[in-house]
Amino acid sequence: MLGFASLPTNAVTFDKAFDRLIGHEGGYSTDRKDPGNWTGGKVGLGTLKGTKYGIAANTYPSLDIKNLTLAQAKEIYKKDWWDKLGANGLHSAIVFQLWDFAINAGKKRAVMELQQSIGVTADGAIGPKTIAAVNAHDLNDVLLTLTAERLTFYTSLSTFPTYGKGWVNRVASNLKFAAQDN
Structure with missing residues (x-):
């Protein structure tokens, strides 16, 4: 594992995140x-x-x-x-993805999917163990695995046939942001 704890945590500000979000909403x-x-x-x-x-x-x-x-x-x-969100101490590329997911699917669900993607107990709360585990992984690995968990969650929903195309397009757009942010 390469880790990335020393990388900037504030490159994606709230204003920048909001501008991106409102493009989806x-x-x-x-x-x-x-x-x-x-x-x-x-x-x-x-x-x-x-x-x-x-x-x-x-x-x-x-x-x-x-x-x-x-x-x-x-x-x-x-x-x-x-x-x-309680994601202080995480790289801003992850914070944006997690925040957007939380808005779309609920905070607890988004955090649980992040936790599953890094192999820690999925309790839906960001604490020191979650932050340490996230920061011990390669940034791109976390971003890609979280995105995979997000898509898997969406496809499990009974409303996917109706709203799935929009959710998938949102995730695709967010992958482009992840590439810019890492």
């Missing part, structure tokens, strides 16, 4: 088949409030999704996702 959508558009997190459960800029009714049921501004979405992504 669309405008206002009320697709009735999307569980995220419902306040109850399942199709037909709760109120159909939709998703805007990737901010979904199932995660923010009391938010006025339809009238959400881009600036408000950016604040939410910073406060609730970037700051709470």
